[in-house]
Amino acid sequence: MTTxxxxxxxxxxxxxxxxxxxxxxxxxxxxxxxxxxxxxxxxARALLxxxxxxxxxxxxxxxxxxxxxxxxxxxxxxxxxxxRFATGRASLMANGRPLLTVLGTFGDLDEDHxxxxxxxxxxxxxxxxxxxxxxxxxxxxxxxxxKVELHLHPDDVGFAEGERSxxxxxxxxxxxxxxxxxxxxxxxxALDAFPPTIFxxxxxxxxxxxxxxxxxxxxxPVPGPLRCQFTTRFVTGGFLEEDGEVWDVDGRLxxxxxxxxxxxxx
Amino acid sequence: MTTxxxxxxxxxxxxxxxxxxxxxxxxxxxxxxxxxxxxxxxxARALLxxxxxxxxxxxxxxxxxxxxxxxxxxxxxxxxxxxRFATGRASLMANGRPLLTVLGTFGDLDEDHxxxxxxxxxxxxxxxxxxxxxxxxxxxxxxxxxKVELHLHPDDVGFAEGERSxxxxxxxxxxxxxxxxxxxxxxxxALDAFPPTIFxxxxxxxxxxxxxxxxxxxxxPVPGPLRCQFTTRFVTGGFLEEDGEVWDVDGRLxxxxxxxxxxxxx
Numbered sequence: 001m002t003t004x005x006x007x008x009x010x011x012x013x014x015x016x017x018x019x020x021x022x023x024x025x026x027x028x029x030x031x032x033x034x035x036x037x038x039x040x041x042x043x044a045r046a047l048l049x050x051x052x053x054x055x056x057x058x059x060x061x062x063x064x065x066x067x068x069x070x071x072x073x074x075x076x077x078x079x080x081x082x083x084r085f086a087t088g089r090a091s092l093m094a095n096g097r098p099l100l101t102v103l104g105t106f107g108d109l110d111e112d113h114x115x116x117x118x119x120x121x122x123x124x125x126x127x128x129x130x131x132x133x134x135x136x137x138x139x140x141x142x143x144x145x146x147k148v149e150l151h152l153h154p155d156d157v158g159f160a161e162g163e164r165s166x167x168x169x170x171x172x173x174x175x176x177x178x179x180x181x182x183x184x185x186x187x188x189x190a191l192d193a194f195p196p197t198i199f200x201x202x203x204x205x206x207x208x209x210x211x212x213x214x215x216x217x218x219x220x221p222v223p224g225p226l227r228c229q230f231t232t233r234f235v236t237g238g239f240l241e242e243d244g245e246v247w248d249v250d251g252r253l254x255x256x257x258x259x260x261x262x263x264x265x266x
Numbered sequence: 267m268t269t270x271x272x273x274x275x276x277x278x279x280x281x282x283x284x285x286x287x288x289x290x291x292x293x294x295x296x297x298x299x300x301x302x303x304x305x306x307x308x309x310a311r312a313l314l315x316x317x318x319x320x321x322x323x324x325x326x327x328x329x330x331x332x333x334x335x336x337x338x339x340x341x342x343x344x345x346x347x348x349x350r351f352a353t354g355r356a357s358l359m360a361n362g363r364p365l366l367t368v369l370g371t372f373g374d375l376d377e378d379h380x381x382x383x384x385x386x387x388x389x390x391x392x393x394x395x396x397x398x399x400x401x402x403x404x405x406x407x408x409x410x411x412x413k414v415e416l417h418l419h420p421d422d423v424g425f426a427e428g429e430r431s432x433x434x435x436x437x438x439x440x441x442x443x444x445x446x447x448x449x450x451x452x453x454x455x456a457l458d459a460f461p462p463t464i465f466x467x468x469x470x471x472x473x474x475x476x477x478x479x480x481x482x483x484x485x486x487p488v489p490g491p492l493r494c495q496f497t498t499r500f501v502t503g504g505f506l507e508e509d510g511e512v513w514d515v516d517g518r519l520x521x522x523x524x525x526x527x528x529x530x531x532x
Contacts, residue, residue, distance in 0.1 A: 058478040058526045060326040062353050062371050064346045079367045080330045087328050101345045103369040105328050113504035120499050211371055212324040214480045216526050218503035233386050234519050237484035238379035253500050258524050260324045260482050
């Protein structure tokens with residue numbers, strides 16, 4: 001396990017019978033509610049401990065209630081222990097109330113099995129220092145942006161000045177603070193760290209509450225900033241999907257995600 | 267609820283305390299193992315009953331062991347009952363052994379909220395009778411193909427004669443038998459009913475075991491055959507994703523899916 005502010009903010013302590021204690025730290029929030037990828041990372045740490053595996057392979061979280069700073073409990077149960085994978089469920093609760101329920105399969109992504117088909121490219125980003133750093137404020141951008149280091153593609157930040165690209169896409173670099181290395185749990189955070197894609201469309205600029213987030217991890221990233229891309233193709237039926245890709249500096253796809261979010265009511 | 271052979275094959279009966287009995291019927295298999303979308307549909311019926319909601323909105327299944335014909339039990343627990351949605355978990359077991367574990371959020375998709383952004387098209391398919399019907403055999407195509415009615419795009423069936431398109435894509439029409447209408451549970455079946463996308467690539471033609479399947483439902487389809495498309499962009503790290511889209515005859519996206527599957531070992 002890595003050390004650093006992200007590892008500390010997502011640490012869990014076993015309390016027996018598959019339960020863990022953890023704490024939602026202040027500052028990891030958007031408008032007062034803890035970031036969804038951050039909460040998923042805490043639950044993932046508990047499930048990695050419960051299953052004894054080093055990496056999430058596929059993990060799904062359903063968001064039930066907003067997370068506020070303070071103590072949380074994670075109840076886990078391991079559904080299957082296989083040779084290659086183990087599958088487990090978790091419920092992250094505050095004061096006995098579930099905030100997030102999780103289902104995941106875990107394994108060991110140490111060995112890179114290589115690429116047989118790659119129909120896509122890492123997002124074409126200017127170097128980190130030519131992208132636009134997102135600085136945290138008490139309101140917008142939210143405090144959470146002070147806990148991760150995002151540098152957005154200059155073409156994708158026009159929404160901040162009301163000049164939207166018209167394309168439901170957000171691209172940028174993700175890094176943890178203080179040079180902390182990005183383990184596969186931190187990839188879960190990266191996959192929910194960016195501003196909503198629809199900020200760049202002509203839809204109302206508003207946060208899009210996540211109903212469900214699924215992350216697939218392919219391999220462990222090599223050290224260095226991560227190239228990330230988020231896109232939305234369908235805003236229909238009151239829902240939108242947001243598809244994420246994370247690529248490491250060696251140009252390998254390390255993670256994919258899709259979330260189902262609610263269209264903000266106008 | 268609809269009636270017909272699919273409804274009958276996915277029926278569940280409550281047995282108290284959130285548990286249900288059901289039966290994996292013979293003939294819904296691929297090489298002896300029940301189709302994953304079929305198993306997910308059975309679990310979804312149990313969760314719809316447990317939550318009292320008419321439609322799955324987002325549902326994830328992790329596949330733990332192959333399903334064989336015979337009695338199964340589904341244990342459910344409802345994690346949250348909200349105004350708009352309810353979230354529940356299910357475990358589908360045969361002889362006490364879990365085959366499939368499920369997490370889903372359920373609601374009412376009766377009202378169509380319309381489309382705000384559609385960056386895509388229904389797959390361009392010739393009329394049903396100009397596509398290629400997939401007829402079941404005892405081996406390949408598998409028995410399951412006798413339980414649904416698939417008509418594949420003529421350009422996507424070359425793999426059957428060893429002439430692959432080279433594109434990791436399969437397109438075709440999906441219908442239930444005997445004119446049974448496709449409810450939102452049947453969409454889960456449609457989203458796992460087609461031959462693997464990699465059949466059309468230069469990778470070995472072999473079934474790709476599903477680790478996890480997530481389906482998002484946007485609205486209820488109008489009656490009629492469904493246009494389906496499945497694509498794969500990344501076969502890396504020993505895994506591949508398969509993305510599905512289902513469109514109804516009114517040209518509306520009704521469902522999306524992504525599954526994580528294992529690359530067959532050569």
